[in-house]
Amino acid sequence: MFDVDVYLARLGYTGPVSPTWPVLRDLHKRHLMTIPYDSALNATRGDNLWSNVDIDVDKTFAEVVVGGRGGVCTELNGLFRVLLERLGFTVDVYSAGTRQLDGSFGPDLEHVFNSVVLDGTRYLVDVGFVGPSFLEPIVLSDEPQEQYGNVFRVVRDGGYRVLLRKGRRGDYQQTYRFRPRARSFDEWNDPGDDLREFARGLAAAGTLVRGRAFETGQRILIGRRYVVVDDGYDHLRVLVNDDEHREVVAEILGTGHGRRT
Incomplete structure (x- = not known):
């Protein structure tokens, strides 16, 4: 049974629970780290990965x-959405198409995340994206926003x-694109051929994706x-050694939050 106190304890959070920016910022980062x-x-989910967008909470x-x-985006952002609503936040469901290796974007309903309005300002809230991305919510604005050596912007494109x-090296890179409006879970009932084809491509590739944030x-x-x-700073390596690969998987999926560089 969903329990706010158990959830907050899992995140190691003992502060105030009023629907304010400091609370949202702290919970968001703790979630990504935990x-x-x-x-x-x-x-195991076949070509309909989005059949449970409206999760069994x-x-x-x-x-x-x-x-x-x-978990994946539907689960992590779904749980976080319920937590925020129980704490008094007003939360909208958003969706996005993530940038692919060839520079194109996935289908509009591919990635599920949240948006919160506080004091008239709309924030993007996403604890279900593997990254690289923001650790704390960002404002829906084209103004540069700095976080932990990175700069984020949300720009218009039609x-x-x-x-x-943008990290400390190089220029801005696209992460995902979305339409700035609340989504209904009914939109995933008949997701369309593009989303099914995208899911089949993921299944065929068989590539597992894991991630966790640190401080x-x-x-x-x-x-x-x-x-x-x-x-x-982005550091990329290919893990050829099986033992090292298993160690990294265990670090990401385990309970520790130590840094590995």
């Missing part, structure tokens, strides 16, 4: 928050908004491509 992203279960809570497994990230960055494992983002 509960990992893990796409392993998607391998109690079941998912028992498996992820209490049971300790990682009817879309595009999330951009000044993120650890991201896509297959054997291991990216550590620390203070705005």
